[in-house]
Amino acid sequence: MNNWFHSWRAAVRIARRDAWRFKGRSFLVLAMIALPILGVSAADLTVRSSELSAEQKVARSLGRADARISDPNMGGVAIAQDPSGDQSMPAKDIKDGESWPEGKTDLSKIVPAGAKTLEDTTGSGKFRTTHGLLNADIRELKATDPMAEGIMDLSEGRFPEKAGEVAATTHFLEASGLKVGSSLAARGVEGTKYLIVGAYELPSGLKTDQINALPGTLIDPLNKALTAVELPTSGKNITQLVTVTGGFTWNMVKEANARGVTVASRMVAIDPPARSEVPLYQKEGWGDYQESTAAKAAMLAAVGTIVGLAVLEICLLAGPAFAVGARRSRRQLGLVGANGGERRHIRAIVLAGGLVIGLAAAVVGTVLGMLLTFALQPLLEDYMGKRFGSFDIRPLELLAIGALAVFTGLMAAIVPAITSSRQTVLASLTGRRGVRRSSRVLPVIGLIAVALGAAIALYGSTMSSSSLIVAGGSALAELGVVALTPALVGLFGRAGRILPLSPRLALRDAVRNRGRTAPAVAAVLAAVAGTVAVATYTASTEAQSKAEYQAGLPYGAVSMTTTEAGGRDVPQMRDAVQKDLPVDVRADVDRIVVGKASCDSYSDEPGCGRYEVVVPKVNVCPLWAPSADGQDTSSKFSVEERRKLGKDWRCLQNPGGSIETQDGVLVGDAKLLKVLGINDAASVQALSQGQIVSFDKRNLTPQKKIDIRLITDPKAADNAASKGKDAPGAIKSFSAHQASGSPKTYGITMIVPPSAAKAVGIATVPLGAYYTTDQMPSSAQKQRLDSDIDKLGTEVSLHIEKGYTPENSIVLLALTVFAGLITIGAAGIATGLAQADAEADLKTLAAVGAAPRVRRTLSGFQCGVVAVMGVVLGSAAGVLPAIGLRFTEKRQQLDWYHQAMDQGYGSMNPLPYVPVVVPWATLAALLIAVPLGAALLAALVTRSHGALSRRAAV
Known part of the structure; x- marks a missing residue:
């Protein structure tokens, strides 16, 4: 035992001196092992740092409070919630025919006696900027209160301390062109100016546009002003942050649930109750609830596979490093043999080299991985749009990664150690490698491994x-x-x-x-x-x-529609879009009205009707065809019949889009085809001849016509539908052309030429316009457009298609x-x-x-x-x-x-x-x-x- 210890001690000393003597070669070998360790440790630190612990999550949502009490708007009836408070439903099962409970609950009556509270109110509004008008969230929360610490991180200046002051997120300031010290005006409250006294960021929403003010100083005056000018209000949602001696326990949460409110508790989030103690999970349908989704399972599979290959990669990278190092040291190893060293001593020296280099690589790779992660953290946070919880170092995980480096160094040195010990002293001293025939067995083994591995993976x-x-x-x-x-x-x-x-x-x-x-x-x-x-x-x-x-429009295209006031302000709105955005083609569109011009397709005002496209009975999907009593008939089909009908063209669903008219019907001309990117000469000709262009063949009758029913009495129509009968109303028939192929229409099912609608006596009013643009509109251009449209006092649905944004x-x-x-x-x-x-x-x-x-x-x-x-x-x-x-x-x-x-x-x-x-x-x-x-x-x-x-x- 003593001889073994001294032998290995001498081998380690020789390996250390040899590594220090040939620094360049040692550096290359060390780098070969340290580089994967750097990557693995940096990836581990990055992922761990990005994950928020339960304490960090509640700190960002609750600050230093013990709980947040919210009103689920169920009229105060008893509810059941999950431990996080994100999901809730009435504790009593809702039977068929019963309506869902609705109504407000007074949160102040739910707060436990002796508790400290802090009101947190949210809403939204539009604010004047250097470019125009920008929509932003509004949060009325006294951020200087110790209970709110951690919810918002101050970047510059200070938080509001009096009524005329506000703070804004850094993203809002960047988008608006404003800064700390600027004045801020809200749409609808033009005579009131708010001083921006600070900039802050939301740790979990760096790209959020938000304004912070003291409670009661912004949302209520804004809503009152908007109501006075008949503009939609920003809405208002009130929650209470609560601090209770001893914390807010799960039993207290269930007591609050019994009084109709939901609670997000710090104590419950950190130490959640057992599943059997959660009443919500005992309800039907919750017992088999699984938190994992397909995306989560796929992510775990990807991470598991890539990490497994990373471990293999470390082993493969270390092997050539020691093979080259051993060959470069063969003269020194020959001298050991010439001075009486045995083969086991030579093997010990080479293995000791693997131990020394592996240990050094573990330290260097881990330290560099930590430094790299720390340096890249701000860039990764900006890319993800949220701050990491902390620089989370897991010592056991890093030690395991470092131990892998040492183990890899030893394993990679085994083959060179055996090879070096088998060389003769003369060959080692002269540096002659000899001539060796390539192995014929190794390629065969490799082919078998490739085929077997591919089969296993398949x-x-x-x-x-x-x-x-x-x-x-x-x-x-x-x-x-x-x-x-x-x-x-x-x-x-x-x-x-x-x-x-x-x-x-x-x-x-x-x-x-x-x-x-x-x-x-x-x-x-x-x-x-x-x-x-x-x-x-x-x-x-x-x-x-x-x-x-599902894109709402072709990339870069814009749609602007409104159903207010019978389209009175549509001409000015069309011009505003063309003035403020880089418009190339403009296609004006109208909509069909039944009754008063101010009616829309879903209005229930007196004098308002609606219309519907009559689908021929032969084109109705059997799965969804109503029975005589108006009930669904899909249950009468067998599984095989459902599978077959699921592929029937009559049952396929058309993808939706940004259109806001009933049945996807627009009144327009051939320019709309160009905006939609549909290049069909036959469709252009059909529109010029007064024919409807249809994109859904289910609407066409065998005679190539489309029927539209005008319903003047919506209640009578609903009663008829409940009995499985056709709605009463005049039917207008149009000659139609079915567009060739399967063009992407973004929810539009047909285009009705204005001349065709006029010919059959159907009334139309302006709806808006569709546009193509020369380039993607910028945030500043959109803010100018919002400002110009706001001057008209009409609510507009504006959609700018920016295309798919990867997560x-x-x-x-x-x-x-x-x-x-x-x-x-x-x-x-x-x-x-x-x-x-x-x-x-x-x-x-x-x-x-x-x-x-x-x-x-x-x-x-x-x-x-x-x-x-x-x-x-x-x-x-x-x-x-x-x-x-x-x-x-x-x-x-x-x-x-x-x-x-x-x-x-x-x-x-x-x-x-x-x-x-x-x-x-x-x-x-x-x-x-x-x-x-x-x-x-x-x-x-x-x-x-x-x-x-x-x-x-x-």
């Missing part, structure tokens, strides 16, 4: 919902590719005959020295595979979300950023190690008189060749896990879709679209940037004139 994605199976299969397949690397390097060598001299020499050198090339290629392969896996999964989920997004996931963002960092760093370090191992070849070139340019060029191409092979193989290996995860998600979503089809709701939901999108731009960037960067770096660091040395020192 099974996991099609037959199982476990991400561990997908991760395991992907890891096995990647190991198989690594085993195939020497053989694949040989295949790459066949491309040398078509290359110029320098790259051909570099490629032949890489093939001839496969023992040196293969580990370096494997290192780059592992790093690229992780990046490609993350990029492929991210691109695929983004493509799915973008496909599921920002901090997990995928952290994985993508740090995977890319590892890829670039690993490629540079791996190729640097390959260059260090090829130093003898460069010295030979110098000995035979090669020009410095030749040395630099060859060195650059040697590193570039390694990087190219690693990127190509890593791209192929990285796509597999992402494909497996996407197939798993597709199977889950198809199961839910088929369940909806069985219940007769399949026609209301489209067939799930779960694509696998290969990020070709990312792959192209990797294929170009990584090899080019590695080659240039190698060429730059290669010395123009290398000093000649004795052969034995090689």
